[in-house]
Every structure is written in structure tokens, then in C-alpha cells.
Amino acid sequence: MANTDLDRGSRALTQKSKRYSIFSLARNAASYHQNWQQAWRHADPKPAYDAVIIGGGGHGLASAYYLASIHGMTNIAVIEKGWLGGGNTGRNTTIIRSNYMWDESAGIYEHALKLWERLSQDLNFNVMFSQRGVLTITHSEHELKGMSRRVHAIRLNGIDSDILTPAEIKKRVPTINISPDIRYPVMGGFLQKRGGTARHDAVAWGYARAADDLGVDIIQNCEVTGLRRNGGQITGIETSKGFIKTPKVGCVVAGHSSVLADMANIRLPIASRPLQALVSEPIKPILDTVIMSNAVHMYISQSDKGEMVLGAGVDKYNSYAQTGSWPVPEHMVAAAVDLFPFLSRLRMLRQWGGIVDTCPDASPIISKTDIKGLYFNCGWGTGGFKSTPGSGHVFADLIAHDRPNSIALPYSLKRFETGYLIDEHGAAGVAH
């Protein structure tokens, strides 16, 4: 999977005066940090653009950045109804890995992981990408067998993956309970050492700042209310700040994808569901990796602030209320306490939900539509943060050339007609 000629688009922020560095930090410290330049301009919409990206989450901002940096499309805008990263980008538990089972998934997620590995340098923004390893644990004989099949498939794609015994897991994670008597005993696991976490807000801000530097207008507090078409061609968007003319529209709105699709009379196979997470009060460093369990729908890591970050499974019914139902985290916490008894003494600090765009085969949609100039990037569901750079990279390519590249091709909406599904339900782990 060597990809030596990957264009990472690192063309923004070339002016020394604008770059963040140890020197700019020292310079600004001298003036009590009162003179930092704005990270991005406050832009009002122009009457027309060459392309518009709807949705100022990580995926939308990354798409805009790569459109400008790689494809030279700088007369473009990102339209966000709230604030940047206020959707799932700023609500997720930030697990990053590329150990999915199918070749198509390896293609997109490993593409993303390669971009993550140098993203802070490319964007001149510290996204705090930390390759602390992601360890997925299994709790039954069947899961163990499924796991080894998966690990071999992953390795065949050239992606790092190691099987660990319970004793090896205990050595890496001393606080875990590997007693065979617990409700969900640990029977083994597999580790992707190159996996880890990143700072979610920084990803949105880093892409926004770099895109802005290349001339992209970033427009917040502006809701898209309609998609104007003429025949089979998109001609512009209606927004709360007026009509904007454009021949190309990329919809990257996660949980609101069906709402946007309805505006253009397009059908999507998506269900919008709440996905919840919570953090504990901050404690001293105790967990230096990410642990996930598909069987009990639990994943846990420790943030740099010291909070234990815990994520649950997806809620069982459709919703656009960004809260979620209480029994879901309750179930997750019960399993987490079983595995990590020390958690029982911690207090919860915050709980929240995000509306995720779940797809029938648990794989995304990166696709043209029957309307010329209208593209969708959605269906990332419970696990799209990890793919943010890769998703933006291939989506920009799709919009610029009006044809999918080899990584995006399998993710066409057409797969729901041909039956060529990319079923990552059991294969990749339920959630992330």
C-alpha cells in the first residue's frame, strides 16, 4: 500500500509571519498574547462561488482545504449553520485506527491514517495526534475466531495488527480486570500500534485556518435551507443569509444528510441516531492507550486533561435531539466498571450526544448524485472522525474532477442498487 506520490496539499501558511512556531509563541508571549492574528477571517457570503461545501465539521473543512490546496479551487466557501466543529466533530471520542476488514475500507482508512501521521506539519496546527495504540478486546470464543480472521485480512492489506493474549493485555494495561469470573471476561485482543487519538476541535480549526489562508471563505451561523436546481443541474443554495450561486455543492452534514437530500428529492439509506459519550472528573495519568470492546459497546481512553473518556453504543431509534437515551450509557458504564474496577469511584463530569448518520452496511457514502454538481459525503455514522483527512482528500478530488478516484469509487450511492455493499458491521468493530 505504499503511496509515495501522495499529494498532501501542504501549500497553506507559507508566509513566515503567519506561521505558528516556537518563535511566534515567544514573540506573542512578550506582548501578553494580546496580538495573535485571527485564525481565520470572518467572511460574509459572496453572491457566487465556484463550489460550496455545506457543513463546517472536520470532513467539510478538510474537503474545502484540499479543493483549494491540491485542486487550486480557491473561490469556494464552507457554509456552517452553527459553529465550526459543533457537530459530531466536536462531540466524538477521537479514536483513530485503520484496521478494518475489507479492502475498500483499508483503502480509505489507511489513506486517512497516512495523512494523520503528518497532519500537524501539513496544517501548521497541532492536532495533537497521539499514536498511543488502539487495543480491541474480545470476550468469547466466537469473537476470538472472528478476530483472528479479521487480523489476517488486515495484515494482508499491509496494515499493522497484533494479536494479544489476556496476559499480554494485562502487561500493557495494568488496571484491566482479566479475571475469568467477570460478566464479560477478557479472552484476547488485537492492537494497532499506529492507532490513537487526536484533538477534535484542533482538526476543525487547523483545516479552517489553512483553508482560509488559501482564500476559502468560512461562513458560520448560516443555515442552508434549499438546493436550487435547473433541470438536472445544481445552480445554487438558499441560505439564511440569502441565495448563493454555484455550480458545485458538496453536502457534508453528517446527521442532517437526509434533510439536505430531501431538499433535492434524493433518497439516502441513512438513519440519524444519537451516539453518546461521557467523561469523568480528571485524574492522574492511568491509561496510556485506547481500549475498545465491540461486545459490550464500550471504549475508553484518557484525555490529556486527565478525564476518562467513555463512549457508548448507538441509540436504538432515530432522533435529531443531541442528547440520547439514558439506558445506553448506563449499560456501557456497567461493563466499563466490570473491566476497570477503579472507575466505580469516579464521578461523571459531562455526558452528551451527537446525531450520527448510520448506513445499512456501516460504510460511508462518497458519491455523485443524479443531479449534476451535487455530491454527498456522509454515512460515516459512529466512526468517521478517524477518516477526516482521507475523506476530505478524496471528496475534494471527486468534486474537482466530477469522477471518483479509486479509493472513493466503491463508496458510490450506486452500491445500494448493485448490491456491492461494504459490510463493516461485525468486521470492524461496532463503533469506531
Place this chain on the structure above:
Amino acid sequence: MLKINCPICGNRDETEFSCGGEAHIARPIADNKLTDTAFSEYLFMRDNPKGVFLERWCHTSGCRRWFNLARDTISHEIIEIYPMGQTPKTAKGKKAYQANWRRKSKAEAASKPAKRTVK
């Protein structure tokens, strides 16, 4: 947490129920030749409104009976509960039923037996 009024058992916590997703998806019958596009509307495409949604629920840990429910996906208010095989009675429920793109889909039209012209 939803409280759902099962038509048979009464008011119970949502944890006793399973949600079966969008209601009123009629299966196209075999003698109507559908294109793959039209069939995928039946098989995969889903109504996913921000607002009133008609869905099926099953009282899994109770009477195990299925029923339909009209629910607002923003406020989670349950507007109406009505039996399988019927359509909603409330104004909001009726509106949601009519507004669903599926009512005009080829797949739904093909769920009724093709008209045979008798000569």
C-alpha cells in the same frame, strides 16, 4: 427515556421495547418487474425526517406484539400509537404519512397486484 404506552400492556419504559424502524414499507410483489433502482428504494432507502416519523415498535420484553408509533424526532413526543396494518389518525400523523416520498415511489406502487385487464 421514552415511556411507551403498549396497546396491550400499558405504559412501560423504552428498555422493554425494540424499535423496528420506518413503518409502512410495502414489499413489492414478484410479478411487478422493478428496476434495481426502484427495488433499492424498498430495500435500503429510508425516510429519515427531522420531525414526525412513523415507525414500528415491538414490546419485546412484554407481550411481544408489534404496533405503529408516530413520534417527533426532535422533541421525542409520542403523538400517536396505532395498530399494525392501519395508517395514522391524528393530523400530524396523517401529514407525515402523506409527506413521505415513499407514497410516490415505484416500489410502493408495485406492492399492489398489477391490474389485469379482463377482455
